[in-house]
Amino acid sequence: MAKYDKADLERRMKGAVDALAGDLAGLRTGRASANLLDPVMVTVYGSQMPLNQVASVSVPEPRMISVQVWDKSNVGPVEKAIRSAGLGLNPINDGTTLRLPIPDLTEERRKELAKLAGQYAEKARVAVRNVRRDGMDNLKADENKKEISEDDRKRLEGELQKLTDEQIKAVEEEFVRKEKDILGK
Incomplete structure (x- = not known):
C-alpha cells in the first residue's frame, strides 16, 4: 500500500480540475x-x-x-x-x-450545452473525491502499520478534506463561469 503523499494527492486533484477546464474549453458558446x-x-x-x-x-x-x-x-x-x-x-x-x-446557438442548444458542462463538472468532482478516498485509505493503512498515530491521522484527514473542498470549489467556479458563458448571462 502506498504511503500518504499530500503533494501527489494535490497534483492528482488539480489534474482533475485542469481536465475539466480543457473539456469546458471545447464547448461552443456562440x-x-x-x-x-x-x-x-x-x-x-x-x-x-x-x-x-x-x-x-x-x-x-x-x-x-x-x-x-x-x-x-x-x-x-x-x-x-x-x-x-x-x-x-x-x-x-x-x-x-x-x-x-459558427451558427447562432438556439435556446435549446444552449440548455443542452449547459447540461453537458454540468456532466463534465460532476465527472471532475467524482475524480477529486476518488483521490480523497485514496488518501484516506493510505492514512488508515499508515496508522494500522503504526507509521503514524491516530492524532496524526485525524489531523492529516482534516488537511486532506480542506484540500478536497478547495478543489471542489475550483470545479464549481469553472462550471459556473462556463454556464454563464453558454447561457449568455
Whole structure:
C-alpha cells in the first residue's frame, strides 16, 4: 500500500480540475474559438490523430474558424471528422482550407450545452473525491502499520478534506463561469 503523499494527492486533484477546464474549453458558446476543435480526432495514415497534428486552426473572425490542412490528401478525412464530432459545425471546403461558420446557438442548444458542462463538472468532482478516498485509505493503512498515530491521522484527514473542498470549489467556479458563458448571462 502506498504511503500518504499530500503533494501527489494535490497534483492528482488539480489534474482533475485542469481536465475539466480543457473539456469546458471545447464547448461552443456562440463565439469562435480554436479550442472548440480540440476534441476532434481525424483518421489519417491508418491511425487516429488529434486535428492539431494534421492542420493549423485559426480564428480570423469572431464567428468563423479556419482550418488549414497541411496535406491535401487529408482534407476529406478532416472535413468528415469535424462533421461527425457532434459540434454542429458544417465545414466549407476551399481546397486545403476548411472554413467553419459558427451558427447562432438556439435556446435549446444552449440548455443542452449547459447540461453537458454540468456532466463534465460532476465527472471532475467524482475524480477529486476518488483521490480523497485514496488518501484516506493510505492514512488508515499508515496508522494500522503504526507509521503514524491516530492524532496524526485525524489531523492529516482534516488537511486532506480542506484540500478536497478547495478543489471542489475550483470545479464549481469553472462550471459556473462556463454556464454563464453558454447561457449568455
